[in-house]
Amino acid sequence: MHRTKVRVVEDALDANNTIAQANRADFDRHDVSVVNLMSAPGAGKTTLLERALDELDGVRVGVLEGDVAGSFDADRLSLLHLPVVQLNTDAGFGGECHLDANMVRTALPALPLAELDLLVIENVGNLVCPAEFRVGEDARIMVCSVTEGEDKPLKYPLMFRACELVLINKIDLVPHLDVDVDRLLANLDAVHPGVPHMLVSARTGEGVDAFRGWLTELPARAAAPA
Amino acid sequence: MHELALSSAIVNTAVKHARGRKVSVVSLRVGRLRQVVPDTLEFYFAFVARDSLCEGARLEQETVPARLHCGACGREWEIDLPAFVCATCGPADVTVISGEEFEVESIEIEEEAACTAPR
Numbered sequence: 001m002h003r004t005k006v007r008v009v010e011d012a013l014d015a016n017n018t019i020a021q022a023n024r025a026d027f028d029r030h031d032v033s034v035v036n037l038m039s040a041p042g043a044g045k046t047t048l049l050e051r052a053l054d055e056l057d058g059v060r061v062g063v064l065e066g067d068v069a070g071s072f073d074a075d076r077l078s079l080l081h082l083p084v085v086q087l088n089t090d091a092g093f094g095g096e097c098h099l100d101a102n103m104v105r106t107a108l109p110a111l112p113l114a115e116l117d118l119l120v121i122e123n124v125g126n127l128v129c130p131a132e133f134r135v136g137e138d139a140r141i142m143v144c145s146v147t148e149g150e151d152k153p154l155k156y157p158l159m160f161r162a163c164e165l166v167l168i169n170k171i172d173l174v175p176h177l178d179v180d181v182d183r184l185l186a187n188l189d190a191v192h193p194g195v196p197h198m199l200v201s202a203r204t205g206e207g208v209d210a211f212r213g214w215l216t217e218l219p220a221r222a223a224a225p226a
Numbered sequence: 227m228h229e230l231a232l233s234s235a236i237v238n239t240a241v242k243h244a245r246g247r248k249v250s251v252v253s254l255r256v257g258r259l260r261q262v263v264p265d266t267l268e269f270y271f272a273f274v275a276r277d278s279l280c281e282g283a284r285l286e287q288e289t290v291p292a293r294l295h296c297g298a299c300g301r302e303w304e305i306d307l308p309a310f311v312c313a314t315c316g317p318a319d320v321t322v323i324s325g326e327e328f329e330v331e332s333i334e335i336e337e338e339a340a341c342t343a344p345r
Contacts, residue, residue: 001336003250008243008330012235012254015242098231128261129228157308158261191308193317 016133019101023108023136030113033219034121036099036135038159039143040152041125044169046073047202048143049120052212054080059216061118064107066099068124085110089124098129101136117219127152131162139218145170146177150184157191165196167211172201229263232328233270237280239330249283251334257325258292259308292325 011017027034039045053061062083065074074086087107089096096103104121111119121137123130142163144152147170153160160166166188174181181199188197198214200207240252252271256262264287271285291304296312297319305325311317 001338003334004337005332005334006243007332008239009332010239010243010330012232012239012328012330015238016235096231098228100231129231132228132231132260154308156261158259161259161310189317190311193310193320 013132016101019105020134020136023101023105026108026113027119027136027138030116031219032113032116032119034119034135034137034139035215035218036121036123036130036137036140037143038123038130038140038163039125039145040127040148043125043143043145043148044202045122045125045143046076048167048169048200048208048211049077049122050080051202051205051208052215053077053082053120056118056212056215059117059219060115061120061215062111062116064104064111064119064121066103066122066124068097073122083112083116096129097124097126098133099123099135100133104135118215120215127156127159131156131159138221139164141165141167143167143169144184144188146174146179146181146184150180150187153184153187153191160188160195161192163192163195165198165214166192168197168199169202171199171206172204228261229266230270230274232262233267233274236271236285236330237274237278240283240333241279243330243333244279244335247279247335247337249280249333250336251284251286252280253286253288253331253333255288255290255327255329255331257290257327259322259325260328262328264289288331290324290327293323295321295323297321 037045063077065084065086067073067088069088069090071086074084078084085107087103121135140163142159144166146168198207198210200211236252240249268285275281275283293302293304295302296315298315310320312320
């Protein structure tokens with residue numbers, strides 16, 4: 001028995017990225033723009049979607065709901081009469097704390113891609129793992145609520161860097177909190193200079209129009225050459 | 227906490243390149259910006275490697291420092307804290323040169339000695 005060194009030099013996430021590209025090719029073939037929505041648990045992803053997707057005029061939207069267990073969020077969103085597919089990560093995936101490209105791939109047959117312009121993938125609530133796994137999306141949106149504290153970008157830079165838009169949610173609560181929103185934004189700018197952000201309240205609807213506008217323009221932006 | 231998911235990715239990559247042979251060492255290059263805790267990764271790696279060609283393999287981790295470059299003044303520097311801003315020119319032209327790696331650099335495999343004995 002002897003030992004041989006084999007040079008590999010391969011990104012350990014290559015396998016995931018390859019599947020993400022296959023997903024992306026399927027989305028492109030159907031002209032569907034795809035958003036990967038990520039945040040900590042309880043930041044307000046589902047409530048934001050309830051608000052924003054309800055009045056998204058002229059855009060045919062579907063939702064892929066990622067949760068460890070249960071269909072609570074999918075049940076809420078199906079009230080909007082959108083195609084919603086629930087993906088639970090506990091069955092067969094070992095209770096994964098994030099969605100990866102292959103999990104999304106297994107859900108694709110259940111989605112009416114030919115009838116959609118926009119697919120929102122609501123990731124499992126988690127500020128760490130979802131940042132590592134591309135799923136074939138055009139854009140990644142991160143929701144950070146003011147109740148989480150202004151230090152979060154500095155504590156989870158990987159997540160705050162792995163997105164193209166940051167929504168600062170629950171701003172209706174600012175008067176009741178000690179949170180310093182300017183400091184939160186300064187911290188965000190330190191870890192991800194220039195990333196666009198929007199101040200929103202899913203509860204009152206403040207700022208949600210701007211988010212709707214962003215979603216409506218995404219197909220055009222995704223189609224434009226980089 | 228993402229170390230568990232990353233361990234599976236490492237084992238899968240190593241097994242693919244091992245082509246059926248037993249792996250004794252997996253060498254990784256991990257950038258500082260990946261926020262990987264080395265001890266945690268080692269713990270999960272040992273766990274995930276069970277019943278695979280990587281079972282019992284040693285995980286060697288080289289940490290790659292996070293280095294930035296400012297296109298405006300040409301300066302290069304290493305960061306310890308997540309601040310992607312040039313002290314002189316601001317954030318506009320700052321790019322990450324290193325620190326985002328998560329690569330399996332090499333593996334060491336165990337092979338039967340080349341067969342010299344007559345069959």
